[in-house]
Amino acid sequence: MAMFSPAIFITTAGFFHNSAVHVALAIGGSAAVVSAIVGVFTVLRAQSFAGHALADISSAGGSAALLFGLPPLVGFLAMAMLAAGGMEVVGARQIRERDLVSGVVLGAGLGLTALFLYLDISMTTASNAANMVMFGSMFTIAPETMIPALWVAVLALVMCVLLYRPLLLIAIDPDLATIRGLNVRLIGLLYLLTLSIAVALSAMTIGAILSTALLIGPAAAAIRWSCRPGPAIIIASVIAISATWGGIFLAYDSFYWTRNHGWPVSFFIVTIIFLAYLASGRTTALARLRRAITA
Amino acid sequence: MLTVDSLSVGFPGNQVLQDVNFHLPQGSFCGLIGTNGSGKTTLLRTILGLVTPDKGKIETGVGGIGYVPQKIQLDPFMPLRARDVVALGIDGHHLGVPLPSPSRRRAVDSMLAEVGATEFANRRVGDLSGGQQQRIMIAHALVRGPRLLLLDEPLANLDIRSVAEVIALLHKLVVEQKITVLLSAHDMNPLLPVMNQIVYLAHGRSVSGAVEEVVRSSVLSSLYGYHIDVIQVHGRVLVVAAVGAEARTTEMAHEPVHVTSIP
Ligand SMILES: Nc1ncnc2c1ncn2[C@@H]1O[C@H](COP(=O)(O)OP(=O)(O)O)[C@@H](O)[C@H]1O
Ligand SMILES: [Mg+2]
Numbered sequence: 001m002a003m004f005s006p007a008i009f010i011t012t013a014g015f016f017h018n019s020a021v022h023v024a025l026a027i028g029g030s031a032a033v034v035s036a037i038v039g040v041f042t043v044l045r046a047q048s049f050a051g052h053a054l055a056d057i058s059s060a061g062g063s064a065a066l067l068f069g070l071p072p073l074v075g076f077l078a079m080a081m082l083a084a085g086g087m088e089v090v091g092a093r094q095i096r097e098r099d100l101v102s103g104v105v106l107g108a109g110l111g112l113t114a115l116f117l118y119l120d121i122s123m124t125t126a127s128n129a130a131n132m133v134m135f136g137s138m139f140t141i142a143p144e145t146m147i148p149a150l151w152v153a154v155l156a157l158v159m160c161v162l163l164y165r166p167l168l169l170i171a172i173d174p175d176l177a178t179i180r181g182l183n184v185r186l187i188g189l190l191y192l193l194t195l196s197i198a199v200a201l202s203a204m205t206i207g208a209i210l211s212t213a214l215l216i217g218p219a220a221a222a223i224r225w226s227c228r229p230g231p232a233i234i235i236a237s238v239i240a241i242s243a244t245w246g247g248i249f250l251a252y253d254s255f256y257w258t259r260n261h262g263w264p265v266s267f268f269i270v271t272i273i274f275l276a277y278l279a280s281g282r283t284t285a286l287a288r289l290r291r292a293i294t295a
Numbered sequence: 296m297l298t299v300d301s302l303s304v305g306f307p308g309n310q311v312l313q314d315v316n317f318h319l320p321q322g323s324f325c326g327l328i329g330t331n332g333s334g335k336t337t338l339l340r341t342i343l344g345l346v347t348p349d350k351g352k353i354e355t356g357v358g359g360i361g362y363v364p365q366k367i368q369l370d371p372f373m374p375l376r377a378r379d380v381v382a383l384g385i386d387g388h389h390l391g392v393p394l395p396s397p398s399r400r401r402a403v404d405s406m407l408a409e410v411g412a413t414e415f416a417n418r419r420v421g422d423l424s425g426g427q428q429q430r431i432m433i434a435h436a437l438v439r440g441p442r443l444l445l446l447d448e449p450l451a452n453l454d455i456r457s458v459a460e461v462i463a464l465l466h467k468l469v470v471e472q473k474i475t476v477l478l479s480a481h482d483m484n485p486l487l488p489v490m491n492q493i494v495y496l497a498h499g500r501s502v503s504g505a506v507e508e509v510v511r512s513s514v515l516s517s518l519y520g521y522h523i524d525v526i527q528v529h530g531r532v533l534v535v536a537a538v539g540a541e542a543r544t545t546e547m548a549h550e551p552v553h554v555t556s557i558p
Binding site: 162164173175177180230 | 388390
């Protein structure tokens with residue numbers, strides 16, 4: 001290693017030769033991109049809370065999968081998509097009503113998660129199940145999960161591309177979309193299913209509790225940076241993937257600077273996202289301050 | 296062109312419109328006047344096919360309908376420029392991401408110029424003033440070249456100058472392009488210089504015709520079912536219930552007669 005490279009990053013070489021790191025980079029990266037893109041629409045539709053509820057209930061699926069010996073991806077995805085379908089059937093139109101439905105789903109999700117985690121811990125050998133499900137298991141994802149997870153991510157991206165213009169039109173006003181022949185309800189359902197893919201992927205990687213950060217943080221920062229939908233989506237993706245890959249790198253590295261304990265990758269990811277969000281507000285906050293002083 | 300023929304619309308337990316009739320020839324500028332809750336939005340949404348009527352017929356002629364919904368709340372951080380909103384008027388119902396297209400861009404540019412919005416075309420739409428947002432929504436509604444334009448309370452919450460600007464813009468469109476405009480409002484006064492037709496809604500029923508035929512004490516009294524005075528003060532029209540009329544029925548106590556203008 002070169003003398004002038006920062007002594008703290010002592011693991012750079014090993015980092016790129018570690019297969020757990022490869023899996024984490026691939027699945028974490030795809031979860032990040034999908035969450036960021038879906039997140040822009042989530043912010044536009046004011047459905048952040050629904051996203052969080054779906055993440056929580058998907059973790060019930062993840063913990064159930066552990067119990068029944070199913071692949072975790074199947075558990076996370078199936079539960080989130082079932083809940084998304086259920087939320088649409090209940091058919092809450094107003095945001096307030098939608099929030100109530102999300103709250104009920106969130107409660108049910110956490111309740112089921114508590115039950116399955118208890119059963120996991122008492123009936124299987126997964127003694128760290130709670131930590132895995134609630135805070136993610138980036139470095140312990142089975143390599144065979146990688147290909148299916150990537151396909152699911154591709155499916156979500158295709159949905160985002162297809163629904164791009166209709167979702168924007170609906171965000172302006174649903175009636176405007178209806179008179180143009182769009183089925184607003186069907187598009188809402190397809191969007192919720194896409195949202196459930198995004199949160200299932202990130203719940204599996206950085207954990208249900210923190211998946212909301214990946215869904216909302218990059219999108220919220222990006223729409224402050226750009227006033228155009230395409231660039232906003234690209235910026236959100238760049239923030240999310242930088243945060244995720246940067247977080248994986250720092251977590252891997254922290255193993256050495258914390259003397260073989262290592263800090264959780266989720267912590268680093270969320271911190272980077274939070275910093276990006278703060279930076280995006282800087283220009284507006286400064287302008288507001290200047291206006292307040294000069295006014 | 297727009298013909299509404301014995302139209303009745305209701306929601307469970309609430310008959311909103313009963314036997315509404317009117318005809319607007321092409322190139323009409325028509326005010327749809329009524330108090331809050333009189334059914335203006337319901338009538339417009341029924342014409343658009345968003346609400347199914349209980350009975351009656353609607354004919355809209357050829358060329359499609361443009362629509363500016365009531366009080367759109369655009370999120371200030373929504374990542375859309377004014378020109379993106381107009382472009383979604385062209386192809387917002389298409390699937391997929393739009394590819395760069397010179398003809399689409401030209402159509403958007405000329406529509407923006409038409410409504411006088413070129414100057415703020417590249418600004419975030421949520422940052423625009425109410426009047427500027429209305430112009431953009433009108434451009435969105437017109438960019439596909441409809442022959443009928445429905446606007447739901449486009450003048451509400453605008454300052455006096457923006458009201459005059461939006462009306463002048465709509466008047467220009469009616470005169471130059473012979474578009475038919477049906478615009479709802481709870482105050483008819485700003486529209487008096489430009490509108491040549493009026494549809495007046497009260498208690499679910501309507502009267503329609505030229506302004507001077509409709510805004511008369513005898514006509515409005517029979518529409519409301521009690522005595523109404525039409526008073527002209529300083530060039531403004533006030534529609535008021537006769538003194539004491541409010542006390543006559545409980546219905547009136549809940550729905551006091553509509554004063555179209557409080558100078
Ligand atoms: N979707 C709906 N479901 C039930 N009632 C409705 C609906 N839309 C409007 N109404 C009722 O119809 C009446 C007329 O409302 P509206 O058309 O919005 O009046 P305006 O636009 O003149 O203020 C009101 O009593 C309102 O409560
Ligand atoms: Mg209304």
